[in-house]
Amino acid sequence: MQICITGGAWIIGSAYSTLHSGALQKLPEIDTLFPHLPARFGRFDDFTKLGFAAIGLALNESGWANLTQPEDTGLIISTQYGVMQTDFSYYATTIEQDALLSSPNLFSYTLPVTVIGECASFFHLTGPTFCIGDDGRSGMQALEIALLLLQQRQTQRMIAAWIEAPPELGNSEPKRAGAAAVVLEQKAHDTACGKRTIQGIAKDGIVSNGETVTSLFAFFPH
Amino acid sequence: MNRVVVAKQSASTSLGASLQQICPRLYACECAITEIRGFSTAMLSCHVAGLIHPSPEIEHEQDSVCRLMLPVLNQIGTLPQQTYVIWTGIKADADYVESQFEDRPRPLRYLPQHYREWVCRFFGLPQDQGMEVNAACASSTYGLALAAEMIRRDEQTAVLVCAADPVSRFIFTGFAALRALSPTTCRPFDVKRDGLLIGEGAFAMFLVSESFAELEKYEPLAVLSGWGMANDANHITAPARDGSGLIRAINAALRSAEMEPHEVQAFCAHGTGTVYNDGMELTVVESIFGDRRFPIFSIKGAIGHTMGAAGGIEAAVCICAMHDRTVPATAGLANEEKRAAGRVSALSQSFAGNNMLTTNSGFGGCNAALIFRNP
Numbered sequence: 169m170q171i172c173i174t175g176g177a178w179i180i181g182s183a184y185s186t187l188h189s190g191a192l193q194k195l196p197e198i199d200t201l202f203p204h205l206p207a208r209f210g211r212f213d214d215f216t217k218l219g220f221a222a223i224g225l226a227l228n229e230s231g232w233a234n235l236t237q238p239e240d241t242g243l244i245i246s247t248q249y250g251v252m253q254t255d256f257s258y259y260a261t262t263i264e265q266d267a268l269l270s271s272p273n274l275f276s277y278t279l280p281v282t283v284i285g286e287c288a289s290f291f292h293l294t295g296p297t298f299c300i301g302d303d304g305r306s307g308m309q310a311l312e313i314a315l316l317l318l319q320q321r322q323t324q325r326m327i328a329a330w331i332e333a334p335p336e337l338g339n340s341e342p343k344r345a346g347a348a349a350v351v352l353e354q355k356a357h358d359t360a361c362g363k364r365t366i367q368g369i370a371k372d373g374i375v376s377n378g379e380t381v382t383s384l385f386a387f388f389p390h
Numbered sequence: 391m392n393r394v395v396v397a398k399q400s401a402s403t404s405l406g407a408s409l410q411q412i413c414p415r416l417y418a419c420e421c422a423i424t425e426i427r428g429f430s431t432a433m434l435s436c437h438v439a440g441l442i443h444p445s446p447e448i449e450h451e452q453d454s455v456c457r458l459m460l461p462v463l464n465q466i467g468t469l470p471q472q473t474y475v476i477w478t479g480i481k482a483d484a485d486y487v488e489s490q491f492e493d494r495p496r497p498l499r500y501l502p503q504h505y506r507e508w509v510c511r512f513f514g515l516p517q518d519q520g521m522e523v524n525a526a527c528a529s530s531t532y533g534l535a536l537a538a539e540m541i542r543r544d545e546q547t548a549v550l551v552c553a554a555d556p557v558s559r560f561i562f563t564g565f566a567a568l569r570a571l572s573p574t575t576c577r578p579f580d581v582k583r584d585g586l587l588i589g590e591g592a593f594a595m596f597l598v599s600e601s602f603a604e605l606e607k608y609e610p611l612a613v614l615s616g617w618g619m620a621n622d623a624n625h626i627t628a629p630a631r632d633g634s635g636l637i638r639a640i641n642a643a644l645r646s647a648e649m650e651p652h653e654v655q656a657f658c659a660h661g662t663g664t665v666y667n668d669g670m671e672l673t674v675v676e677s678i679f680g681d682r683r684f685p686i687f688s689i690k691g692a693i694g695h696t697m698g699a700a701g702g703i704e705a706a707v708c709i710c711a712m713h714d715r716t717v718p719a720t721a722g723l724a725n726e727e728k729r730a731a732g733r734v735s736a737l738s739q740s741f742a743g744n745n746m747l748t749t750n751s752g753f754g755g756c757n758a759a760l761i762f763r764n765p
Contacts, residue, residue: 208626238623238634248501250524255487259560263491266433267563275564276627279480281526281754285626288755294638296619297756298532301477301503301522309521313536320539322619322642 169354171318172361173376175230177222178388180346184221185388186229187350188363192389201225206290211273213254214345215333219245219283220290222347223329227291230351232325235292241325242295242317243284246310248302249343250280253335283331295323306330307348307384312369314352326352330384348384394538394615395765397548397608398596399706400465403693404440404589407461412693413710417738419719421692423575423587429559436571439557440589440694453497454485455505458554458592466594469513469550470606473596474540475520476551477506478533480698484558509552524698525619526752527660529553530593531701535617535758537597547602554592555697561588568627570664576695577722578661578688579668579730586662589694593702610765612709615745616649618642622755629667633674635757636749640678643747643759651678654761655743656717658704660750661688662695663722667751672729683732685739691722701750705760708746712764717741 176187183192198221199205206212212220223243227233232241258274276282280299288297296317303309307330314326328350334343355361364387367375373382381387399409404422406412415422423438431437444457451457479502486500499505502522510517525532530553537549555561565571565588572585603610620642622635629636644651659671668688675686689707696703711717717739726734744764751757 242619243621248503252483252487252500255483255560256490258564259487259491262559262563266430267559267566268433270563270567272564272567272569275567276753278560278564279526279753280524281752281756282626283754284621284756285754288621288623289625292623294621294623294635296532297621297754298523298525298529298619300524301501301506303503303518303521316539316543316545320543322539 170357170361171315171366172353172355173350173364173366174353174362175226176350176387177225178348178385179218179222186225187387188229190389206286213251213277215251215254215331216277216283216286218333218347219329219331220286222349223287223327226327226349226351232351233291238292238294240295240323241293241327242323243287243293243297243327244310244314245280245284245299245329245331246302246307247280247299247331249332249334251278253333254278256335302330305383308373308382311374311384315366315369318352318354324354328352350384350387391542392544393600393613394541394597395600395603395610396595396612396614396709397598397603397610398466399611399709400462401593401703401706402442402458402462403591403696403703404442405693408465409706409710413707413714416689416692416707416718417716419721419736421721423694434566435573436566439587441557442590453499454556455479455482455554456508458556458590462592462594463512466596469515469596470548471515473515473548473550474546475506475509475515476533476537476549477502477509477522478529478551478553478698478702479505479555480524480526480529481555481561484560488558488560525756526754527697527700528750528752528756528758529698531750531758531760532619534595534705534760535619538614538617541597541599548598550594550596551702552594553699553702555590555699557588557590572663575722576663576691577724578663578691578720579726579734580723581725581727583663583665583668586664586690587694589696591693591696591699591703593699593706595702595706612712613763613765614760615763616643616647616761617759618646619758622757624755627753629670629751631670633670633677635755636674636751637677639757639759640749643761647761649761653745654747656685656741656746658708658746658748659686659688661690663690672727676729685717685741686733687718687720689718691720704748708748708762711741712746712762715741
């Protein structure tokens, strides 16, 4: 078996690209990227919108975005700040009247796994799904764990993603908002793999198409 | 492939600051839910939670997460230098967020990474050795499954999985806003169950390969023989009524343990006391185990739902229960639902088996299952 990257997408600032299209394009309103949207799309916080867009574009490119039946696909999201900005928004609703009017909708988005729930229910993903803290390598650890789970036959297909929608904390930490996602699939060696294959995990990154990749961004044009 | 064994474990809940205190009280069906005094609940329908009162020697610790973790880490003792640390607490920033709206200093730690690094420093371990996992209320179960996966694959020889989640105003008001909190009490699998209660808790579990345990002369407490993870693909906060995600997770755990369903002799359910969660779990039990009557229990009626730490605390309780040959009572249960009859009890039950299943389900549709075996 070989592990192929069959689709990917990257959103940063006002631009996006996909693995196969290559070129950076101006990012339109996210709700114009997809023919159909989840019923709750209008309630999504920024983190969920960014993540949904990158994961949806990656699945679209890999051909797995329009399924109607559950699919054995897992999803790992790497993030450092998670939904901290949404946490502030939610908590602001608890201040008046001793929390009587706290927003249940905002509270539902105060966990980074909520974007997983949105993507899983919309794209029918039923494999292992969880978030991890980003270790500064912009999603590489998610990619490494996705490979581990694929090699262990825990699932047929994995999405590794990175999402950040950091809050303004008033300190000097460099922060960037954006999202990236790649779809990994196990395929027989005699099957066409597309643009990228993964040969394995090296000491300082992932070996893909013969080169060592140290960030999810390396799969996309800059 | 390596066998995965539990070498050390510890936990702290409202029932006690150690498993030696907690487990006998669970067997006796005690409940440690008390009135919240730290913030006002006057306008809410629930006023209680499972609260931990820190001992005088750690009262000075300002960080509420560290205050919960300290007794648990102290009980673990020392760890080898190669230990990889997985942090599974889910709301590291609650205190920080609250402080922004109050006239008080902002805490130093607010990211899960900060707490994982703090744990590394506590044991004198390199700070870049580990990761943080969030699968909502199934976080610790996922963390333990990933730790086991790493050990089985020989990627790590020793992994500490740990978490603490305090009862904060942030969390409490959120569950109240979702109308998930019981206005009465938490009654897992009861016909009159009407919601969950939250509780604070902390745990740490040290997993190693069997060969490393032999080398270091650790006495294995249990074998983590199987694990599985799956998503419901259903809803962001509600479980799938048919339990499809949990069924997949349990079946994956059974395959991983190379076991048949009849070999599971007791089941520590997520058992939150909500109508939908407990109903879903009973559907799953019937789907996988058929009509078989075997002990099922939930500890959330006794200590509340301990959020990110729940799966780890419940795993630790399972291991104690296997040693003590006793299945804990389900506190809060008065009249069990029909499908729970002969399975769930308000009395502790004797346990003659060797395999125990524990599962958790969380927001985002996350489900995970672990199977522990007596060594």
